Amino acid sequence: MAATPPEQDKPAPPELTLWAAARTVWPWLCRGSLTCLEWERTCARWLHRATVWPSVLIAMRAVSGLSDGLVWYLAFPALLLWGGPSGLHCALRLAGMSGVNLLIYKALKQGTGRPRPFKTCPGIRVCARPLDEYSFPSGHTLHAVAFGVILSTYYPVLAWPLGVFAALVALSRVVLGLHYPSDVLIGALIGAVSAWATLNLF
8 A cells, every 4th residue: 555645745735825916916916917008098089079169178177277276275265154953063074185195195296206198199189278287186176075075974964965076186187198097096086085084083
């Protein structure tokens, strides 16, 4: 009868760790990065075509301009004057969240240094004044989603108008040649997470 091989001679089982999975997936992600960039450029160019219609261009510029900060600045006195018993509390949460989001937004902008589409993507021209140099993430979308979630939590009647406004802000940033789709998607995600954290942790 053959002797059982010692335990150390058996082949080692595959690593069942998150790190092993990451090492397996990472090369695939690297190979697909160029494809993802080309997909983003194609999507951005397709949405940018809407600027050939003057009415669409005017509407997108108006939405984007409002989200430069005017709507959110006006929210603070409106909450204090007409926000009822929860107005002050809501305003303080918005102020704290805005400060943290600004730091996150600035750090990501400088850290990634992603050029805006109108600078590096053929077929896209700038159709509105950019507030800074870089593209990732979309600060306009970040703030629109974050403010929308907080305000809708305190005042549910505002949920639909603010939701539609946030969606239009995200769309306008791509249509106007200022951002790629991933810029607005990640901006929206950061805004939603920061609003959730503000409501649940503070």
